[in-house]
Amino acid sequence: xxxxxxIIGIILVLFIIFLAAAPFLFKGTFEKLIKENIDKNxxxxxxxxxxxxxxxxxFPNAALIINDFSVVxxxxxxxxxxxxxxxxxxxxxxxxxxxxGNDAIKIDGLLLNEVLVNIKVDSLGHANYDIGVExxxxxxxxxxxxxxxFTFNLQRYELINSRINYLDESTQTFLMLKEVNHTGxxxxxxxxxxxxxxxxxxxxxKIDETEYLSENSVTLDALFQLDxxxxxxxxLENEAKxxxxxxxxxxxVQVNETNNEIDISFKTPSSDFKNFLAVIPKEYVKNLDGVxxxxxxxxxxxxxxxxxxxxxxxMDIKVRSDNASFKYPDLPKAVQNISISADLxxxxxxxxxxxxxxxxxxxxxxxxIFKTSGSIKNLTENALxxxxxxxxxxxxxxxxxxxxxLEQDLSGIFKADVTTSFDMASVEQDQxxxxxxxxxxxxxxxxxxxxxxxxxxxxxxxxxxxxxxxxQLNDLNAKTGSTDVxxxxxxxxLIPWIMAKQDxxxxxxxxxxxxxxxxxxxxxxxSSGQKVSNTNTSLADESIKIPDFLDATLDFQANKVIYxxxxxxxxKGTVGIKNETANLSNxxxxxxxxxxxxxxxxxxxxxxxxxAMDLDLSKIDIDESFGKLALxxxxxxxxxxxxxxxxxxxKLSGELDENFTPKLATIAGSALAQILTxxxxxxxxxxxSKLGEKVSFLNLDxxxxxxxxxxxxxxxxxxxxxxxxxxxxxxxITAGGTHGLDKSINYNLSMDVPAKYLGGEVNALxxxxxxxxxxxxMVSLPVSxxxxxxxxxxxxxxxxxxxxxxxxxxxxQKQDLKxxxxxxxxxxxxxxTKPKDSTGSTKPDPVNTTTEVVKxxxxxxxxxxxxxxxxxxxx
Numbered sequence: 001x002x003x004x005x006x007i008i009g010i011i012l013v014l015f016i017i018f019l020a021a022a023p024f025l026f027k028g029t030f031e032k033l034i035k036e037n038i039d040k041n042x043x044x045x046x047x048x049x050x051x052x053x054x055x056x057x058x059f060p061n062a063a064l065i066i067n068d069f070s071v072v073x074x075x076x077x078x079x080x081x082x083x084x085x086x087x088x089x090x091x092x093x094x095x096x097x098x099x100x101g102n103d104a105i106k107i108d109g110l111l112l113n114e115v116l117v118n119i120k121v122d123s124l125g126h127a128n129y130d131i132g133v134e135x136x137x138x139x140x141x142x143x144x145x146x147x148x149x150f151t152f153n154l155q156r157y158e159l160i161n162s163r164i165n166y167l168d169e170s171t172q173t174f175l176m177l178k179e180v181n182h183t184g185x186x187x188x189x190x191x192x193x194x195x196x197x198x199x200x201x202x203x204x205x206k207i208d209e210t211e212y213l214s215e216n217s218v219t220l221d222a223l224f225q226l227d228x229x230x231x232x233x234x235x236l237e238n239e240a241k242x243x244x245x246x247x248x249x250x251x252x253v254q255v256n257e258t259n260n261e262i263d264i265s266f267k268t269p270s271s272d273f274k275n276f277l278a279v280i281p282k283e284y285v286k287n288l289d290g291v292x293x294x295x296x297x298x299x300x301x302x303x304x305x306x307x308x309x310x311x312x313x314x315m316d317i318k319v320r321s322d323n324a325s326f327k328y329p330d331l332p333k334a335v336q337n338i339s340i341s342a343d344l345x346x347x348x349x350x351x352x353x354x355x356x357x358x359x360x361x362x363x364x365x366x367x368x369i370f371k372t373s374g375s376i377k378n379l380t381e382n383a384l385x386x387x388x389x390x391x392x393x394x395x396x397x398x399x400x401x402x403x404x405x406l407e408q409d410l411s412g413i414f415k416a417d418v419t420t421s422f423d424m425a426s427v428e429q430d431q432x433x434x435x436x437x438x439x440x441x442x443x444x445x446x447x448x449x450x451x452x453x454x455x456x457x458x459x460x461x462x463x464x465x466x467x468x469x470x471x472q473l474n475d476l477n478a479k480t481g482s483t484d485v486x487x488x489x490x491x492x493x494l495i496p497w498i499m500a501k502q503d504x505x506x507x508x509x510x511x512x513x514x515x516x517x518x519x520x521x522x523x524x525x526x527s528s529g530q531k532v533s534n535t536n537t538s539l540a541d542e543s544i545k546i547p548d549f550l551d552a553t554l555d556f557q558a559n560k561v562i563y564x565x566x567x568x569x570x571x572k573g574t575v576g577i578k579n580e581t582a583n584l585s586n587x588x589x590x591x592x593x594x595x596x597x598x599x600x601x602x603x604x605x606x607x608x609x610x611x612a613m614d615l616d617l618s619k620i621d622i623d624e625s626f627g628k629l630a631l632x633x634x635x636x637x638x639x640x641x642x643x644x645x646x647x648x649x650x651k652l653s654g655e656l657d658e659n660f661t662p663k664l665a666t667i668a669g670s671a672l673a674q675i676l677t678x679x680x681x682x683x684x685x686x687x688x689s690k691l692g693e694k695v696s697f698l699n700l701d702x703x704x705x706x707x708x709x710x711x712x713x714x715x716x717x718x719x720x721x722x723x724x725x726x727x728x729x730x731x732x733i734t735a736g737g738t739h740g741l742d743k744s745i746n747y748n749l750s751m752d753v754p755a756k757y758l759g760g761e762v763n764a765l766x767x768x769x770x771x772x773x774x775x776x777x778m779v780s781l782p783v784s785x786x787x788x789x790x791x792x793x794x795x796x797x798x799x800x801x802x803x804x805x806x807x808x809x810x811x812x813q814k815q816d817l818k819x820x821x822x823x824x825x826x827x828x829x830x831x832x833t834k835p836k837d838s839t840g841s842t843k844p845d846p847v848n849t850t851t852e853v854v855k856x857x858x859x860x861x862x863x864x865x866x867x868x869x870x871x872x873x874x875x
Contacts, residue, residue: 034064044082044131045072061109064090077120077128085115085162108155115162123169125309154188171207171351171380178202178215186226194236195224207380217243231255235264244278244288246270247299259308267300273324275299276340286403295324295338311349318343333400337364352381365401368392383424389416395446412446412459418466420495427496435495437466455481455519464491473508481519482562486511503551503578512558515571517660546604550577561589566628573598580605592628594620594645602656611662612653619645619676634664635671635712635719637739637789643680644705648673652714664741665717675708691785691794695751717741737785745792749783755805758798765802765809779805 031051038046049068070084091109120128159182166175179202186195199220205213222238234252241247251264268275276297277285301317319342327334341359355377362371370391377384396411398404418439426434446459459478464471471494476487489508496502554575561568573587580603587598600613617625623643626632635650652669654662680688710724723736737747755766755777766774781801787793 034066041133042071042131043133044074046070047072061091064092066090071131073128073131076122076126080120080128081116081118082128082131083115083117085112087111087113088115089113091156110154110157111160112158112162113160115159117162117164119164119166121168121170125170154184154186156183156185158183174204174206176204178204188226188228191227191229193226193228195226195233197222197224217241222249239269240266242279245275245299246278259306259311261306262313263304265300265302268298271296271298273297273321273326273338276321276324276338277326290329291326292329293324293326295322297321297324297340301344305349312346312351312354314349315344315346315354317345328401328403331400331403333365333397335363335365335401337362337369339363352378354379365394365397368394368397378423384422385424386421388419390418391416407450409447409449409456413444414442415444416441420466422495427493427502430493432492433469436468437471437495438468439466440464441466464494466494471506473506481516482514483516483519484513485515497549503549505551507553508555510554510556512556512561514560514562515558516562518562518564546577546580546582546602548580551579552577564628567591568596592617592620592625594618596620602660609656609660610654611656613650615648615650615652617646617648617650619647622646622675630664631662631667634667634741635714636673637743645676646673647676667717668715669713671712671714673710673712675705677704677706679704686790686792691783691792693794695753695781695783695796721747739789743789745785745787745789747785749785751781751783752778753781755779758801758805765805769809769812777805777808779808 034051047070048066050066052065052067054063054065066088068086069088071082073080073082089109089111090107091111092107118128159180162180164175164177164180167173179200181201182197182199184195184197187193197220199218199222201218202215203213203218204211204215218241220238220240222240223236225234225236227233232252232254235249238249239246240249246269247266248269249264249266251262253264254261273293273295274288274291274297277288277291277293298320299318301315303313303315305311305313307313319340321338321340324338324340325334325336326338339360339362342361343357343359344354345357346354355375356379357375358373360371360373362369364370368391370393372387372389374385374387376386393414394412395414398410399406416439418437418441420435420437422435422437426432440463442461442463443459444461446462447456448459449456457478457480459476462476462478463474465474466472471491473487473489473491476485478485478487487508487510489506491497491504491506493502493505497504554577555573556575557572558568559570561571568589568591571587571589574585576583576585581601583601585599587596589596589598595618597616597618598613600611602611603609622645626636648671650669650671652662652667652671654664654667654669657663705726708724708726711722713720713722718738718740720738721736723734725732725734727733732752734750735747737745739745739747754775756763756774758779758781766777769777779801782797784795784797785792786795
């Protein structure tokens, strides 16, 4: 007996050693085998990060584990990822590891974890999943799905937390299965068997621009009869749910050589009206427990026919409800008199012949009845739409009958009596004359509250009248905060806009007594939950956006427009809005005691909004305008010391912050400013005060300016002021230079001042001149101003002024001497008559005396020096 246990123990030890050693023995062989099979059978680039072989995870089976794999297409879908995933696990019997030669390895289990599959069919019908390499010599025995080296006799397969995308570009069909979890258990090794499956997923389905399902929850627990020889799969026991709507299926799907054959019918297992509420996504209806209902709701239909490149199954799907109602236990109101009659039909098997017929949808809340009917035909080509809407709906009742939380509070009464008929080609091609719409619609006592605005938007009345080719906005009265708006106009494309196909196009006349832009700033919430005004930040720190759905022209007139503490009076002009850009033209207003004319644009397409403006300000008050507009303060920081009026034209562009205020550092452009008249108060500007201290003779305290003009240009946060001239108490000053956003300054002034103002050494030079000439003598005094606006540094270059004055005096003396020399020569040539005084005596002639001196000079030059007088022995 001990020997038996010993033998068993040795066998167990050997077996454990084999289990532990097998992965090292066979791993390389299997990885090589898989690579070889892929290279021979797959026309795509397949790769993985890790390959492992385990005998413990699925004992008594072996498991090949491939981690982080991908399948990338070659032409005609080169570079597209067909599939990728976290894990692929292949299960097989341990005995399969011992096979050699040409024996195929049987795979009986498959697991895919966190896989993404992207299936794509292009407009020419090429499919990216068609990556198999044709092998005419391949022969598959019995029911085994085979590839050279492997056969698939699956007993179980599983798909965990995966996603499947399907896009057919030829039909613009998109299907997405998200968070897919699916298991299948059966025996694929025999011709006929049963397959037990469980599936959960979220489904989205769209054809062209129409979305039919949007992440709807779908579950299916189904038992199928498998006929692998004929590839026919038949529903046995099953139960499906779309959201919470239960359905049962009957019928089969058969895969033929050239097409697929479908014969399926389905229906709701019960007729309770709760089935209708179950169709609505859970986030809108919440828990159905406790909901009381009356009436019925049924869905039944059939799909039957061939599926190939030309045909789809014929269909007849009916949705019915009659005299139904529902009420949630915690909500005050019920929806009553619900009637539904809708059919989705196709009688030819051609996709274009699928159509939806709505015989009627009617419901009542309180005494308000709302109903609609219509049809949509030719769904996949040029859809033909007929609709009729009639009734009254109190928008506040939406939250009183359904347990939903809207993004914003709504209230107001919507009334409509409208019929419309159109085709989608006319909508897309702007053929509005083909849209046959008649009727009226109105909205009254509407209140829209949103965190983006600090005050609710209230529409007391909005009414439109519709007729073929003409939609008229008869009346619009709205307000928010202190802002009121009244409007009329025409709308070109109301139906395309409602269908989210196009931007809203039209021309509107808007009037307002008060339009306060501060009312459209965001509301900031305090820690106590109260809303407070905040004009410095917008919602989520994002700038205000011009609506992207507007393609309209607004002619506006406002008695008063308020922005912060700036008030524009009698503002009027035109705004064209398109592509999130507002183009302003012919805008005029009264502001700062003068007038403004404005043209330009504001663009909010990008994250950072931009602007470009041409401004013409006429006779505006300097103190008020420069005190309230940061832009003007930036352009001329010393203007706050001026009290008067100016004209200016400004052309500029740049970026805006979240409150539509220009970012000064980004501004580029130019300006031309003219001071009409202004009194100067140096105490208001350190720069002028400092200058007054250095050049006290200017007497800036009594400075008045008139008709002073200068040109400016700005770029990269700096302003360059072109040289301009003005007069201060008889002193001509020319100034120019630059200043920056950082308040730095670099200005040069040139003053033409009376020389006597400089004193000191200059006065010594002036003493050599005749007093009248000294008083009239002018000199250029260079002045340099650097530092900052608040701490300027003023430097006078008197040395340069003295040097210039000295040169001027030398030049003057040379000219005087030249002039005197010319007169002497005239006397020498033409003689001279001595003037007589009043007594008749001859007076000494200064000119003659000078002549004598000159003669002496000439005598010396020619060696004819006069002899000394008699006291020295000369003649």
